[in-house]
Amino acid sequence: METKLPSTWEKALDSIRTWARVNSPWVIHFNSGSCNGCDIEILATLTPRYDLERFGVKLQGSPRHADVLICTGPVTRNARDRLVRIYNQMPDPKFVVVVGSCGLSGGVFHGSYNVMGGVDEVIPVDAYVPGCPPRPEAIIHGVVALLDSLKKKP
Amino acid sequence: MTNQSQPQKFIVPIGPQHPALKEPGHFEFGVDGEIVTSATIRLGFVHRGIEKATEDRTWVQNLYLLERICGICSNIHGTVYAIGVEKLAGVEIPPRAKYIRTIVAELERVHSHLLWLGVAAHEGGFDTLFMYSWRDRETVMDLLEGLSGNRVNYSTNLIGGVKFDINEKQADEIRRGLDFLEERTHYYMKVVTTDETFLGRTRDIGTMTREQAELLGAVGPTARASGVPRDVRSESPYLAYNEHPIQLQVHDGGDLLARFIVRLNELFDTYRLIRELLDHMPAGDLTVRVPRRIPEGEVLIRGEAPRGELVYYLKSSGSDKPDRIKVRTPSLCNWGTISHVAVGHKLADMPMLLVGIDPCFSCNDRLVTVNNTQNSQDLTWDALRRYGIEYYK
Numbered sequence: 001m002e003t004k005l006p007s008t009w010e011k012a013l014d015s016i017r018t019w020a021r022v023n024s025p026w027v028i029h030f031n032s033g034s035c036n037g038c039d040i041e042i043l044a045t046l047t048p049r050y051d052l053e054r055f056g057v058k059l060q061g062s063p064r065h066a067d068v069l070i071c072t073g074p075v076t077r078n079a080r081d082r083l084v085r086i087y088n089q090m091p092d093p094k095f096v097v098v099v100g101s102c103g104l105s106g107g108v109f110h111g112s113y114n115v116m117g118g119v120d121e122v123i124p125v126d127a128y129v130p131g132c133p134p135r136p137e138a139i140i141h142g143v144v145a146l147l148d149s150l151k152k153k154p
Numbered sequence: 155m156t157n158q159s160q161p162q163k164f165i166v167p168i169g170p171q172h173p174a175l176k177e178p179g180h181f182e183f184g185v186d187g188e189i190v191t192s193a194t195i196r197l198g199f200v201h202r203g204i205e206k207a208t209e210d211r212t213w214v215q216n217l218y219l220l221e222r223i224c225g226i227c228s229n230i231h232g233t234v235y236a237i238g239v240e241k242l243a244g245v246e247i248p249p250r251a252k253y254i255r256t257i258v259a260e261l262e263r264v265h266s267h268l269l270w271l272g273v274a275a276h277e278g279g280f281d282t283l284f285m286y287s288w289r290d291r292e293t294v295m296d297l298l299e300g301l302s303g304n305r306v307n308y309s310t311n312l313i314g315g316v317k318f319d320i321n322e323k324q325a326d327e328i329r330r331g332l333d334f335l336e337e338r339t340h341y342y343m344k345v346v347t348t349d350e351t352f353l354g355r356t357r358d359i360g361t362m363t364r365e366q367a368e369l370l371g372a373v374g375p376t377a378r379a380s381g382v383p384r385d386v387r388s389e390s391p392y393l394a395y396n397e398h399p400i401q402l403q404v405h406d407g408g409d410l411l412a413r414f415i416v417r418l419n420e421l422f423d424t425y426r427l428i429r430e431l432l433d434h435m436p437a438g439d440l441t442v443r444v445p446r447r448i449p450e451g452e453v454l455i456r457g458e459a460p461r462g463e464l465v466y467y468l469k470s471s472g473s474d475k476p477d478r479i480k481v482r483t484p485s486l487c488n489w490g491t492i493s494h495v496a497v498g499h500k501l502a503d504m505p506m507l508l509v510g511i512d513p514c515f516s517c518n519d520r521l522v523t524v525n526n527t528q529n530s531q532d533l534t535w536d537a538l539r540r541y542g543i544e545y546y547k
Contacts, residue, residue, distance in 0.1 A: 033199070047289060
């Protein structure tokens with residue numbers, strides 16, 4: 001059974017949803033073949049000096065609780081299925097942030113037999129953070145840019 | 155319904171995406187209630203085919219590729235590879251370059267051990283120590299950034315020397331940073347050895363005797379915490395370790411607590427060593443010229459990464475690209491101890507046990523092809539090389 005609300009109500013509810021989403025995005029992190037460099041920088045952004053949690057961002061263990069998937073590294077053939085499975089397990093609406101040059105294009109591993117290439121070969125990506133590895137400030141900038149783009153959406 | 159006479163074995167699968175570690179690895183723990191009865195580890199999610207990829211790149215390009223085998227101990231990969239190539243080319247790098255390589259290697263050990271301390275505390279449920287040690291780790295990250303311009307993959311090495319110099323101002327900054335870190339490390343030592351709650355998670359957990367450690371081929375701090383005096387820096391000194399030897403840190407405990415103590419003691423020794431190196435830096439050039447084509451030959455070279463012994467095998471056929479590069483990383487040697495030690499412990503201790511060896515997945519994921527067909531054949535090195543060239547044509 002589906003109840004249809006007047007369009008003004010729908011609009012109001014949508015703006016509340018966006019407000020909630022922007023103020024408290026929960027992220028999970030998946031390493032699909034990274035060298036660890038980006039992963040330790042992501043962890044560093046959560047620790048006292050950079051403190052990503054002041055934007056309401058919380059690192060979460062389960063994909064079923066998460067809004068944002070932070071993905072690092074090129075996608076290896078072995079990790080590909082797992083990445084797709086994790087993406088499918090996340091509830092809608094979901095967003096993907098790719099951290100590091102390898103996730104953008106395969107980076108230094110480009111052309112290797114076991115590497116598919118960038119993350120966008122496998123799942124749709126919303127924000128890219130380049131760098132090898134990106135500085136914590138760049139990762140924060142990427143996440144904030146993603147949140148800003150959500151605000152503008154109707 | 156039939157009665158099951160045999161109690162069913164219950165298997166807890168963990169991973170590859172899991173909250174405990176930041177890297178993908180799949181574990182299957184067979185449990186009887188809370189107690190682990192078997193442990194299976196499935197790796198290979200981060201296999202990127204680096205050893206094969208090195209054969210398509212020149213000697214210089216490989217320096218940057220090999221540094222990205224592991225982002226935590228990136229510098230030592232580049233250093234050991236560069237030492238190997240210089241040995242093949244028959245050149246000797248200037249003494250100042252040796253000292254700078256050693257200082258960066260030791261700073262990397264500081265960053266790696268502090269990182270490990272935080273992650274290990276986090277797995278033990280002690281998040282305050284995690285946040286403290288990661289906050290203090292930023293000090294050494296700043297020092298590394300001040301020297302090289304990058305926080306993680308510093309790319310210190312060139313084939314035939316180093317990229318940057320350390321001037322007096324930078325040396326003073328390093329000394330000040332080390333003073334602060336030494337004070338903090340004393341505090342961590344106190345916390346780790348006196349906090350009753352934390353001791354409950356580490357004392358007598360995952361005990362590995364010296365015989366077991368030798369049998370399972372453990373390396374690095376994992377082996378040293380079981381009383382095995384094994385460290386490449388003192389066994390076959392390279393770079394500046396000849397002139398400035400390390401003090402080997404060994405503990406007989408064999409449990410998780412011993413691994414904490416060994417790594418923290420190593421930090422103190424590393425602080426001492428870096429100060430000593432800064433005080434005795436020889437003057438001179440930073441680089442020597444190395445030919446683009448490396449003469450034919452093969453070399454086996456060892457170095458001590460923060461996690462243990464790192465071995466590189468390099469083979470050159472006289473061209474500007476290597477013929478074969480084989481890497482043996484310390485984590486791969488230490489993995490074997492996990493499945494052995496895990497049995498008999500509680501499931502809740504597994505994250506701590508895994509972290510105890512300071513695991514690094516990205517440097518140990520290998521590809522193994524098992525040929526089950528009957529028509530096996532022996533290939534000579536040349537035949538194998540020809541087969542490889544034909545296969546990738």
